[in-house]
Amino acid sequence: QVQLVESGGGSVQTGGSLTLSCVGSGGTFSSYAMGWFRQGPGKEREFVAALNGNGDSTYYVPSVKGRFTISRDNAKNTVYLQMKSLKPEDTAVYYCAADERGATMLAVSSYDYYYWGQGTQVTVSS
Numbered sequence: 001q002v003q004l005v006e007s008g009g010g011s012v013q014t015g016g017s018l019t020l021s022c023v024g025s026g027g028t029f030s031s032y033a034m035g036w037f038r039q040g041p042g043k044e045r046e047f048v049a050a051l052n053g054n055g056d057s058t059y060y061v062p063s064v065k066g067r068f069t070i071s072r073d074n075a076k077n078t079v080y081l082q083m084k085s086l087k088p089e090d091t092a093v094y095y096c097a098a099d100e101r102g103a104t105m106l107a108v109s110s111y112d113y114y115y116w117g118q119g120t121q122v123t124v125s126s
Contacts, residue, residue, distance in 0.1 A: 002027040002098050002115040009094060009120030012086055016124070020081040022096030022117055030054065030074040033099040033106060035113055036081045038092035038122075045110055048094070049081060053103020061108075064090075086124045093119040 008020040020036070030053050039045040049060045049070040058070050069082040079096055097113035099105055107113065 002032070002100075004096050004098060004115055004117035006094065006096050006117040006120040009122045011123040011125065014087060014124060014126050016086050017082070017084045018086065018122060019083065020094055020096075020120060020122075022079045022081075024077045024079075024098065024115075027098075027115075029072075029077040031103050032115075033101075033103055034070075034072060034079040035097045035099065035107065036070060036079075037095045037097060037110055037113075038090075039095070039119075040089075040092040043092070045095070047108040047110070050106040050108065051079065052106060057104075057106060059106045059108070083122070086122075088124050088126050091122060091124050093121050095119045 003025045006022045035050040036048040051070045055072045067085045072079040096117045098115040100114040
């Protein structure tokens with residue numbers, strides 16, 4: 001059983017930056033590919049970024065590519081989402097998730113992730 005806890009959300013103005021963290025416990029962290037998802041007001045949950053187990057392969061939704069960076073520190077059981085040049089449309093609850101199928105898959109569907117954190121709110125004002 002893996003537990004995930006996100007932190008680092010907050011309120012920023014357009015163009016600002018935030019770094020989200022997600023700490024995992026209860027499993028071998030490096031054996032899970034990790035993903036970040038978000039759910040904006042009145043919207044469905046959407047994929048943001050994914051990272052394989054050793055951190056050398058990533059995938060991003062086009063709307064955040066070049067602005068967001070996903071990374072991980074397996075020694076700290078932590079995955080990060082560094083967000084720059086934030087826009088109002090980035091406003092959402094951000095969730096991290098672990099793919100129990102293994103470390104190599106870069107899944108974009110929420111159905112492929114079994115373990116989820118509780119989410120952290122990011123609000124970007126214009």
